[in-house]
Amino acid sequence: xxxxxxxxxxxxxxGGLKVKEIHDQHKLSEKVKGKTLEGADEMLTDGDLESHKxxxxxxxxxxxxxxxxxxxxxxxxxxxxxxSAVSTQLPEVDEMIQSDQSIPVSDIxxxxxxxxxxxxxxxxxxxxxxxxxxxxxxxxxxxxVINRPFTGETVWAWSGYGHSKNLxxxxxxxxxxxxxxxxxxxxxGDVETMAKSAFDxxxxxxxxxxxxxxxxxxxxxxxAYTHITRIKKWDICAGNAILNxxxxxxxxxxxxxxxxxxxxxxxxxxxxxxxxxxxxxYDYLEKLGAKAKDILEKKSSH
Numbered sequence: 001x002x003x004x005x006x007x008x009x010x011x012x013x014x015g016g017l018k019v020k021e022i023h024d025q026h027k028l029s030e031k032v033k034g035k036t037l038e039g040a041d042e043m044l045t046d047g048d049l050e051s052h053k054x055x056x057x058x059x060x061x062x063x064x065x066x067x068x069x070x071x072x073x074x075x076x077x078x079x080x081x082x083x084s085a086v087s088t089q090l091p092e093v094d095e096m097i098q099s100d101q102s103i104p105v106s107d108i109x110x111x112x113x114x115x116x117x118x119x120x121x122x123x124x125x126x127x128x129x130x131x132x133x134x135x136x137x138x139x140x141x142x143x144x145v146i147n148r149p150f151t152g153e154t155v156w157a158w159s160g161y162g163h164s165k166n167l168x169x170x171x172x173x174x175x176x177x178x179x180x181x182x183x184x185x186x187x188x189g190d191v192e193t194m195a196k197s198a199f200d201x202x203x204x205x206x207x208x209x210x211x212x213x214x215x216x217x218x219x220x221x222x223x224a225y226t227h228i229t230r231i232k233k234w235d236i237c238a239g240n241a242i243l244n245x246x247x248x249x250x251x252x253x254x255x256x257x258x259x260x261x262x263x264x265x266x267x268x269x270x271x272x273x274x275x276x277x278x279x280x281x282y283d284y285l286e287k288l289g290a291k292a293k294d295i296l297e298k299k300s301s302h
Contacts, residue, residue, distance in 0.1 A: 001100060001101045001102070001103055001135070001142070001143070001158070001161075002093065002097055002100040002101075002161075003088045003089070004063070004108075004135055004143065005093055005097070005135070005143050005145075005156065005158055006086075006087060006088055006089055006090040006093045007058075007059070007062060007063075007086055007087075007088055008110075008133040008135060008143060008145045008156070009090055009092075009093065009133075009145050009154055009156055010058075010086030010087055010090065011054065011055045011058040011059065011086055011133060012055065012131050012132065012133045012145045012146070012147040012154060013131075013147050013154050014054050014055070014058070014086060015051035015052075015054045015055045015114055015115075015131040015147065016051070016130075016131045016147035016148070016149035016152075016154070017149065018047070018050045018051050018054055019047045019050075019051050019114075019115050019121070019129065019131060019149040020149040020150055022045070022046050022047040022050060023047060023121065023124075023126065023149075023150075027046060028045040028046060028047060028121070028122060029045060029046045030043050030044065030045045030118075030122045031043070031044055031045075043118040043119050043121075043122050044072070044118065045115070045118060045121060045122060047115050047118075047121060048071070048072050048114055048115040048118055049072055049074075049114075051114035051115050051131055052070055052071070052072035052073075052074070052112075052114040052115075053074070053078060053083070054083075054114075055070070055112050055114055055131070055133065056068055056070045056072075056112060056114070057078050057080065057083040058083060058084075058085065058086060059110055059112075060080075061080055061083050061085060062085055062086075062088075063105070065105040065106075066105055066108050066109070066110055067108075067109045067110070067262045068109070068110045068111075068112060069109060069110070069111050069112070069233075069234065069262050069266065070111075070112045070113075070114060070234065071112070071113050071114065071232065071234045071235075072114055092164065092165070093156075095165075096162045096163065096164065096165060097158065097161050097162045098162075099161065101161070103137055107137050107138050108135065108136065108137055109135075109136045109260065109261070109262040110133065110134065110135055110136070111133075111134040111136060111233060111234045111237040111238075111260060112131075112132065112133050112134070112234060113130075113131065113132040113211070113234040113235055113238070114131055115129065115131060116128075116129065116130045116131070116132055116209045116210060116211045116212075116235060117129045117130065117208040117209030117211075117212065119186075119208065120185075120208035120209060125208055126149075126150040127150065127212070128207060128208035128209035128212045129148070129149055129150060129208075129209060129212075130146050130147060130148055130149070130209055130211035130212060131146075131147045131149060132144070132145065132146050132147070132211050132234070132235075132237070132238035132239075133145040133238060134234075134237030134238040134240070134241050134260070135241070136237065136260040136261075136262075138261070139259040139260050139261035139264075140257075140259075140260070141159075141237050141238075141240045141241035141244060141260055142158060142159050142160075142241060142244075143156070143157070143158045143159070143241055144156065144157055144237070144238035144239060144240065144241030144242035144245070145238060146211045146214075146215060146238050146239070146242065148212075153166060155167045155215065155242070156242075157241065157242040157245035157246060158241075158245060159241060159244045159245040160245070161245075162245075163242070163245055163246065167218065167242070167246070168218070168219050169218060169219070169220070169246055169276070170218070170219045170220020170221065170276075171220045178199075178201035178202065178203060179195070179199045179201060179202040179203065179223055179224075180202075180203045180205065180221075180222045180223050180224075181195055181202065181203070181204055181205065181222060181223065181224050181225070181226055182205045182206075182207050182213045182216050182217070182221075182222040182224070182225045182226075183204055183205070183206060183207075183213075183225070183226060183227065184206070184207070184208070184210075184213075184227060185206040185207060185208050188204060188206040190228055190229075191204060191226060191227075191228060192204045194228060194288060194291040194292055195226075195288070195291075197291050198287040198288050198291050199287065205222060210225075210227075210231065210235035210236050210239060211235075211238060211239055213225040213239075213274075214236070214238075214239025214240075214242065214243060214250075214274055215239070215242075217243065217248065217274050217275060217276055218242060218243065218246060218248065218276060220276070223275065223280055223284075224273060224274060224275045224280065224281075224284050225272070225273070225274040225275075226253070226271070226272060226273050226274075226284075226288060227271060227272040228253065228271045228272075228292045229271070230267050230268070230269050231267075231268050231272055232266055232267055232268070233258065233260055233266050233267070233268055234266070236250065236258070236268070236272065237260050239274065240258060240260075240274075243274055243276070246276065247276070248274065248275060248276040248277075249273075249274065249275055249276075249278060249281045250272065250273070250274040251272075251273055251281070251285070252268065252270035252271055252272065252273075253270060253271030253272065253273055253285065253288060253289045253292045253293075254270050254271075254289065255282075255285050255289065256270070271289075271292050273285060273288065
């Protein structure tokens, strides 16, 4: 697993370099690949596809027995000779992780988001853009890696073993500061309605990218990240693993943990809540869960 962590960091970083290079050269070739439930365009760019090739085939070449699930797909075969491997050892991992663990390959799956916040990427809102890798064992997110291509920063954590030195953990317990929630730019309105009916003193921050939002929770910039409509598991797996490793929580708005088994649906339909404190988490679940249900039921009846 320690080797898999080093490779995950290497491939996420390499994918991130390609994402930045394509943006800087203005070669995005963006197109619409579909619509979100909120009616926003789902964008696809060469940044997504080239990063996908690097990360997906990087894993497939080095670990052919491990199931890899990616947001993107290829229409034509890829020449494995063109896919370069990354190092199986990293000094930054060796420094922070003293022990190791062996897991049967059949129990492992890897979820990758080669470019999170594609919409924002096409608008040059690059602060929200990440590349993400998540290593799952029996459906549970164990290793999370998030690279920020435009700052060059990569953060990672392995539940029960340690995390990168640059992962800043702030105080997001919310004592006496009101309630600050981070939500998707695309459906800020619905969450604002839900939060204002649940709390007296609430501040809603809109942001792009699930990876970015999970890291804002870790840093203590906000008390919680919440989402009330469908979200794909490759968007949230790495953030979930990092939160777990640091004592935080990510659940559906029903309070259930999310199962990342590749045999299950890649969509999480039951909303999302991420916090760094169990006390805050259960308080927010109680207040937001019922309100979210009301909003979703009203929408489905229209």
